[in-house]
Amino acid sequence: MKLYYSPGACSLASHVALFASGVKFEVEQVDTKAKKTKSGKDYTKINAKGYVPCLETNEGQILTEGAAILQYIADQAPEKKLLPKNGTWERYKAQEWLNFIATEIHKSYSPLWSKDLPEATKKAAHERLTNRLEWVNGQIKPGQFLMGSQFSVCDAYMWTVLNWSRAVKFDLTKWPNLMGYVEKVSTTPAVQSALKAEGLTK
Numbered sequence: 001m002k003l004y005y006s007p008g009a010c011s012l013a014s015h016v017a018l019f020a021s022g023v024k025f026e027v028e029q030v031d032t033k034a035k036k037t038k039s040g041k042d043y044t045k046i047n048a049k050g051y052v053p054c055l056e057t058n059e060g061q062i063l064t065e066g067a068a069i070l071q072y073i074a075d076q077a078p079e080k081k082l083l084p085k086n087g088t089w090e091r092y093k094a095q096e097w098l099n100f101i102a103t104e105i106h107k108s109y110s111p112l113w114s115k116d117l118p119e120a121t122k123k124a125a126h127e128r129l130t131n132r133l134e135w136v137n138g139q140i141k142p143g144q145f146l147m148g149s150q151f152s153v154c155d156a157y158m159w160t161v162l163n164w165s166r167a168v169k170f171d172l173t174k175w176p177n178l179m180g181y182v183e184k185v186s187t188t189p190a191v192q193s194a195l196k197a198e199g200l201t202k
């Protein structure tokens with residue numbers, strides 16, 4: 001399978017999940033502004049939405065939306081337990097996390113990257129993110145992942161978005177559980193491999 005990605009973007013979560021799954025995969029970088037892939041293809045012909053991530057399966061099918069891609073990857077390697085089994089209560093709880101991260105966290109960071117948005121819009125996003133992360137900090141148990149002792153694709157996604165904090169000057173230091181969590185996920189081999197593959201290690 002093949003992941004279309006942009007370095008450090010939300011597609012990094014899928015890249016981490018691919019490394020964690022141990023499945024064979026390839027990647028191709030996308031310039032999301034120019035809508036061109038590294039090899040010069042028109043990216044909108046692959047994914048008409050024009051954004052990353054996008055996964056091409058071994059059967060040549062196209063899957064978009066990070067939360068769906070992460071579940072697909074986890075299901076390719078059930079033995080790695082990157083998500084609980086389909087149909088179980090725990091799987092629904094994992095889906096609850098993925099949806100929350102996509103809609104409440106990921107999309108609250110997005111305005112903070114913008115140079116053009118009015119300050120009032122950015123302030124509202126900042127306040128929403130503060131409120132949501134205050135809640136997440138209360139959910140995280142020291143030394144644990146989101147779903148407990150087992151690393152899951154929810155962690156790949158949560159870590160990816162929290163990792164944007166320094167770049168957008170969003171301070172996490174008032175939340176010790178969150179800081180410890182970011183540190184714990186950062187040291188996992190899959191995260192280290194994905195950072196290296198995207199040229200993001202110092």
Ligand SMILES: N[C@@H](CCC(=O)N[C@@H](CS)C(=O)NCC(=O)O)C(=O)O
Pocket residue numbers: 006009010011032033050051052053064065066067102
């Ligand atoms: N709803 C999509 C959003 C993906 C998204 O926001 N991708 C950003 C990078 S983090 C992107 O490619 N932006 C470029 C663009 O929209 O043209 C998902 O959850 O996967």
